Amino acid sequence: MAAQPKTPDLVHAKGLAVGYGADTVCPPVDLRLRAGQVLAVIGPNGAGKSTVLRAVLGLLEPLGGTLEVLGREVDERSVDFRARVAGVLDDDAWFPGLTAREHLLLTAAGHGVRNTSTVVDAILETFGLTDHQHGVPSAMSSGQRRRLLLAAAFVRPRDLLVLDEPEARLDTSMRHALAELIREEAAGGTAVLLATHDPVLLTALGAEAVHVGATRCTRLSTAKAVATMSRD
């Protein structure tokens, strides 16, 4: 029987040290994430989860160890990286004069999506934003803006989706919908790396997790991760 081709890791970090200036914020972390997998990063407030995600997105230089995304050193300015990696961090940055719909159209068109109008209509519906599509983000609630940020990541092509606490500010029904969307992402072959504080989301995803602790980072099964979350 012919050997199965090895699926390359979309994210592969070994002894990755992250931080600000010369100071690391957490112990070194190992990450391995393949196409179609979901991996959570968990840990208490201030543990360093967002900082790890920022490094994976190429927004922070690693301070040590190795980090490869899409099989090579991270270069967030490369066309390939920008085309294939979508990230949602906890930062709202909007064009003040553009509506929700216009933001999504711009994102989709900028990433070469065809039939942008149809695609955007569907995403607006998915994220419950159809009735708010003609409003500007500054006139939306914080939860609606959060939905829009997430929608912008789902409206464009992606092989790797990096989400920082995607559950934040979402109501219960949107959280359920989000779990389903992430499951569909993985089923479609996208790799999903997410920081989360939500054991319900983690359980719904059945995802393994890397726990960022004070003295070490540990890869855990879903059940162990949920138990650990209750102690953080």
Ligand SMILES: Nc1ncnc2c1ncn2[C@@H]1O[C@H](COP(=O)(O)OP(=O)(O)OP(=O)(O)O)[C@@H](O)[C@H]1O
């Ligand atoms: N821009 C920055 N400059 C310097 N230190 C920072 C900066 N951003 C975050 N930190 C510090 O780095 C540490 C890790 O922060 P980080 O945001 O990665 O934690 P987190 O695990 O994502 O926390 P939370 O669960 O609260 O979102 C914290 O001590 C924080 O104060």
